[in-house]
Amino acid sequence: MIAWTDRRALDLFAIEHPLLLAPMAGSGGSALAIAVAHAGGLGSLPCASISLQTIEAEVRLFRSTVPGSRINLNFFAHTPATPTTEDTQRWLGRLAPYFAEFGVDVAALPAAGGRAPFDAQMCSLVESLRPEVVSFHFGLPADALLDRVKATGAIVLASATTVIEGRWLESRGCDAVIAQGYEAGGHRGNFLTDDMATQPGVFALVPQLVDALKVPVIAAGGIVDGRGMAAALCLGASAVQLGTAFLLSDEATSVTAHRNALRTARDDNTAVTNVLTGRPARGVVNRVMRELGLLSEDALPFPLAGGPLTPLRAATEPDGLGDFQPLWSGQSGALVREAAAAQIVQDVVEQAARLLRLP
Template sequence: MNTWPDNRIQQLLGIDIPIIQAPMAGSVFSEMAIAVSEAGGLGSLPCALLSPEQIRSELQLIRQQTSRPINLNFFCHQAPQADPDRENEWRNRLAPYYRELELDPQMMIPTASRSPFDAILCDLVAEERPEVVSFHFGLPDPTLLTRVKATGAKIISSATTVDEARWLEAAGCDAIIAQGAEAGGHRGIFLSDDIATQVGTMALVPQVVDAVKVPVIAAGGIADARGIVAAFALGASAVQLGTAYLFCPEARISPVYRQALRTAKDSNTALTNVLTGRPARSIVNRLVREVGPLSALAPEFPLAGGALTPLRAKAESKNSADFSPLWSGQAARLSQELPAGELTKRLAQEALARFGSH
C-alpha cells in the first residue's frame, strides 16, 4: 500500500502529502514555506510578527519560487488593554536581571507587537488570495471571516478542546487542528483560559474526530513517522509539525535557540506565560524557572515580551538563552536535522512504509 488511509486534506487543500508545516512566528519565513510546499506538503507563512509590507514581500518571494498552495497564518487575540500598574510590577520583577546584565531598569523598552487579524490584513488576504488561511486563538470577527471565505481560501484554526472544535466547525472552518498539550509554542486556547485542564494529543484527536464532520489535523508531540501513523490511527486526516521543522537549516533561529533544541529532553519544557503574557510551551530556561512557569505578574499578551527584549539581546550576545523564548514541543529529540523539503518527503515515505506493513 503506497497511499494514505485518508486523503481528505490533500483533496481539500490541493497538496500531495498530508503534512503541514506549523507557522512559527519569528522562526519561519519564505524559505521554509517554499521548501515544504515544493515537497508536496503545505508550507505556512506566520504573519503575526510581520507588517503588511513584510507579508507582501515574503509572499512575493514564495510566489516566484512555487506555484503550490500556501498557508498564511494570523493571530486572533484581543488587543491588550494598557495596565501601567501591572507593567510597572513586571518591570520591578525583572529589575534585578537588568542590573545583573548592566542594563538600566528604567530604560525605554520596545513595544511587543503581535498584531491581531484586522481589516488591513483582511484587505491583504483579499488582494493576495492565498489558498489557505489559518488562525490561532479562535477566529476573527465574522465580517472579516466572511470576506476571507469569499476569496476562496480554505479556513483552518486550532482547537485545544472538543468544545473549541465544535465552535470552529459551526463558525465555518474547513478543517480543524487538534492541538494537544504536547505542542510547542502558544496554546490555541480561546474559549477558556484554564491551562491546567489542557488535553494531550492522544486523548484529544479521536474525540475531536468524533465531534466534527470536517477533517482533523493532529498537532502536538509528532516528529517522526511513528507519530504520523499514530495520528492517522486516531482518525486524523493530516498532521501539523512545528518543532521538527525548527531543526531544518531554513529555520531562522538564534544559535542559542538551536543549541537548546539539540539538547532538549522530553521533561524540560513547560507551559509558561512569562515570555509573552500568554501560555506557550517553551524549553525551561532561567526566566521560566525563576519567574514562572506561570506568573500573575506577567502583563497581558503580548505586552510581557517588551521588557524582556533588552535582557534577551544582552544575554544572547553572551551566548546565553536565559531570557529567550525557546518554543519547543515535547518530542524535540525525535527530530532530524535535514532540509525542510527533504524532511517532508522522508517523513511521508517512512509513514507510508509503516502503513504498508500493517
C-alpha cells in the first residue's frame, strides 16, 4: 500500500489512492466507475444527460458490484436560457450549408436539449439513493436544493476555474474544490466568468487555490499519467481527477468517432469551443469547429446549440467521422493509452509514488 503523505482526500472519500474519475457524459458509465473504484479511486457517474431511472439503475449496479465503495453523482447547475426567434434563425442560418449538403429537413429538426440542470426531481433522487458524494459543474444549485443535498450527509464538490470561483464555492459549504485548469477536456466549469482568454492552467491554478482555501483542492486538467499526478500533489493538491486518461479504456463508452479522434490527438489539435453545445468546452478540432470558428456569438446558449447538429452527426458518425459532434479531450490526449481502467489507475499511481519517492 502506498503511503500517501496528504490523507485529506483519502479520508474524505474513503479511497486508497488520491484519484477521482471525472464524470464524462457519453463516455463514462457504471462499468468505468466500478473499475476505478475496484482499483482504489473514487468512481463517478455523469447524471445530467441520463434519465432518473437510468441513474437509479447505474447506482444499484455499482453498489452491488463494489459494495462499501463510495460513489460520486455529478450534476449540472447551469441556468437554462431561452433564445429569441432571431437567435434561433441566426444559428440555423449558420448551419444551413450543412443541412443542404446532407439533405436535412430543417422543419424536422429534433428538439434541442439533453443537459438538464439539477432540479427538485434530481434532488429527490439524491435523497432516495443517498450517494456518498455529490458534485456539481457550472456552479451550485439554488440554496434550498443544496441544503437538501447536504442534509443527506453527502460530501459536496464543485469545479472552479479561477480562485474567485473557488472562494465562492468554499463560502457556500463545498467540502472540496476541483481546480479545473484550462487544459481540461470537456466543458469548462466556469460560472462567474465567461472570459476564456484569462483562464489559468492547472499548474498555475492549483497552488493559488491551495493558498486561498481551507478545504482540499483536487487538480483536474491535462493529467493523464503519474508525472502529472506527482506534479499536482507537489503543488498542494490533495488528489487528482482524471477523465481523458480513461477515454480509450476498455470500460469507456466512447463512440468510434470519438476513439478515432483520440488516437490522432496531439498537443496542438484540441481547442475550446462553444459551437457544439453552446458552452465553452475542449475537444479535438473537427470540421464544424474549423469552419464556424471556435467561439461563435451565433451559437445558441447551452445546451441548445447541439440540437440542430444531431442529424448531421447521425449522417457522419456511422463512417467513423466526428465532424459534427463533441470529441472531448484534454491537451494531453496524445498520452492516452488503450488499456483496462484498473491498469491505468495502477500505472498512474505507481509512477506518481516512484517520482514522489513514497514507500
